[in-house]
Amino acid sequence: MRFNIFKNTVLLFVMVLNSCAYKTKNNITETTAILAKAEITTDNSIDKPIIVGANQTKAYLPLLKDKRVGVVANQTSVVFKKETYTHLVDSLLDLNVTVKKVFAPEHGFRGQADAGEVVKDGIDTKTGLPIVSLYGKNKKPSVAQLKDIDIIIFDIQDVGARFYTYISSLHYVMEACAEQNKTLIVLDRPNPNGHYIDGPILEKEHTSFVGMHPIPVVHGLTIGEYAQMINGEHWLKNKVTCMLEVITIKNYNRQMTYDLPIKPSPNLPNAQAINLYPSLCFFEGTNVSAGRGTDLQFQVYGSPFLPQTSYSFTPKSNAGAKYPKHENKICHGYNLSGNKPLSKLNLSYLINAYNSTNDKGAFFIKNGFFTKLAGTKKLQEQIEAGWSEDKIKATWTSGLNDFMTKRKPYLLYN
Template identity: 55%
Template sequence: MQKLISILILLSLGCSSQEQRQRNEILPGAHQTEEYLPLLKGKNVGMTVNHSSLIGTTHLLDSMVKLDIKVTKVFTPEHGFTGKVSDGQEVKYDSSENSFELISLYGKNKKPDSIQMADLDIMLFDIQDVGTRFYTYISTMHYVMEACAEKGIPLIILDRPNPNGSYVDGPVLDMSLKSFVGMHPIPIVHGMTVGELAMMINDEGWLSTGNKVDLTVIKNKNWKHSMPYSLPVKPSPNLPDDLSISLYPSLCLFEGTIMSVGRGTDHAFQQIGHPDYPNAQHGFTPESREGAKWPPYEDLMCYGESWIGTKPNYNFTIQPLIDAYQTMNRDDFFNDYFKRLAGTNLLQKQIEEGQTEKEIRESWEPQLRDFKTKRKQYLLYND
């Protein structure tokens, strides 16, 4: 009876997928069950997932369990399985009620160790990314790739569209500044899906062990890089909608300054502010809440600039950063975190020297041009 139910569920998923294809809806890799289920049958499966790992409205984990796939380990990135844990906050689990072990890949345990990888036959990775170097889900993917390569465990990436995948921009990481918010020599906006980036990491020899993982990428269907993609769920607590996601590449750099980016409000990454900002035309008060515990300037009125209510514009600019620095006119505007986010020692110096955005862009253009050339060979969704 159980096998019959599993077959019916699988057929239902297949029929649903066929109907959606006919309507040319964008289908992330997880929907292509017919391509990866045969690779999982009869094996001990590990999954690296969070709340964004969906097939329609059903979580991938639930689908796998219903289809009699033996999931023994579930790994989760920053923000946890539910995607509601604040940035930087430690994630802990009591997995005693689950038939699988739930393991956080954040804090001190960023990479699965040999004990956590023990007895696994194959690993699935399915997490929605937003296409920036400092968004840590791709760093978690890197460490999962390394762990799989070291143990000889095949890795399947269930690809998802990149909402910022239509362009490439920003300085390329200086590897002397390598950190969890920047692990690869790529620009701030890399214009690749997690599947494409995984192929680049693997083939360029960027895994620390020097060896490669046995990698399979299950592609998106009906999507190309030039297509807009509105995420069905918030990828993390402080990226509530398309506008925040489009502004994130530019405004995240403010996390390395004295300015607030609106954490603890309904419009994170749609506004910037500081209690002493001289422009009082826009204001907001950060509050501690789920997904934004103890935000900067908690319960203090901040004044600054707003993009709330504007149309998403997918591009990268440092002009707001230059303007805010000149407006605040403070020696302590930048903090030590800024260089890691920017991925270069030059950007802070250039802004402090009063260089224009055009002049600054010219300095990173040669490396950016080289990256764009390298990127082309890994693209799966050419227009």
Template identity: 50%
Template structure:
């Protein structure tokens, strides 16, 4: 019976992929994102494992927490050749006759069209007709009213493994709300392109917020599924509540498996170079330095008008662009670095941040102190830079807290 059911599910997904590919291509166009590489051969994301979770959804009214990365890949399809190489998960769920009632949208929206930090509106998804409840607007945590009538919540979003990337905060708040309401959560796991290292300052409890809800390093080296298990079992959900959690794991995936994201996870992480540099350049978000927003080198460059022209020779002018309508220093000539061809470090590399601080014009405001603390998770990092500590010295100060975190993390790793 199980084999027959699995066969039917697989056949159904292939049929739905063929039928829904047009809608998925239109959705990608609406989002303003351009597909990157195809999914890596051999790695099977949990969304593709319909035999492992469709039966959990049958005869249930459920919601989907998702965005433009929540797709089922088409086996053997080539990007740009014929039909799109994926179909959106919502299309497959509806096409299978499952009772998907609504979607919850994280930062950037259900189709990925909103700017960073922009309020996401409630509404109706034009592609599916499903009602959309925003989790980046009036609510960050689903309200009891938004969860009313649901039997289950399905979560499927591609993450990049950086603490201040807000999708893990959304996951945590969804788990808390569902635990309080007695609603099970199913997480469909996806690869983490920065899973192969753990680094960065460990967040301090006093600085918890939407850019970091638990005391973990800036780069924590876990998939969404692993992270969900850790915060659930360690009692890190608010008031110690525990989620009725099911994680559907990846297949043929290890911590050493190279993985290029097939779909940009947000408008300003357009390619693998940006994703790999994001842990280091993301800290510029808490300063007055532009990290390439408003250009084609988002998180692959940095600059500001107040950086020294005698030291920094690369220049650019930020423009209003989709995903960055009001970037820092809009229309002003910025001096800085083009990092689009550097080899991304397997670490949180502070050399560019320290360099920018060192070679700024005199008496220029550099840090947005509150914003920088939220990104760093600590007040210590800003003080260390201001006091003239080197990047090597600062990184050395992180190591003991990182090792303590790794002991906790080890209990929840799914993949070798």
């Protein structure tokens, strides 16, 4: 049975105290479009709505009483309400919470910056709050930046892929909180790729901001579960532990199909892109475009160096990609936008592209970014050696089994 997040997540909870009226409303046309996109699919045995952590104000408001609060947030950090939604920061201010500043991850507080683009400090024009970038000069809140903060809220929608950098920002925020004796509250949200686990385990020597922990490419955890694993596995510097509170999702299990109501970053515009992202993001380390500079980002792939097919596209500079790969050049390739959703990491796209390119020596970009994305040198070596997808995946089995055992103590949902 399918039900709309507006009808089922929004209508059954108005988490604001009755004495507090929200002052800010979003454009009704934009709101209607966003809410119409958000659907949850579940089985007939479940008839209760999903309630995300941000909506459970009664659970976290007592923790904020008389506290100076910092918020790590972006455009996905919203509280759903009857007929509309409001940003978490606006909600907290309307509830008389003392919000001192906002910390912005990759893509910025409003989610408009390109992938990899430096996010600058600034002032939020709507609230007047200072915005501190976690994707610029520093990725970890400094002592000075947390001096006037007692407690931090982390509320960002993740997509469940190791190289999606919001979990790297989570790591550094947790580390700063642990070192400076601050409490972190994670407002949990569903993982749209939470229904499977797949990919090579990251090797320590290939640690980077697009892969910080020894986990597979698709880890199957919500961001709240992930925070617990960071703590429990002592992945923070000097094995410090963060004081952590996770506000869990109600009525959620990881087998539910969850379509995000707000795109989590500029180049993940819909459920199909989010589902294909773990498989197509490998192309970011090659000379093949994954559709940046089109309106089918992470739903197509192609290159001027691939043979002509029945499908082609030409990347153009746009709001999500100012300088896309192969800008203004015809890319021959494939359109996956109509394909059935994946429940595994699909290597066939990558293998087929490598095997059919007319310049194999230039396929993998020389800066080593592919290895950072894969978390190992082995994947590139296996593809270059002509290994099949099944043979490559067989080498992941032991690591995946170990990971699934290791993550069990941190699971919050079935």
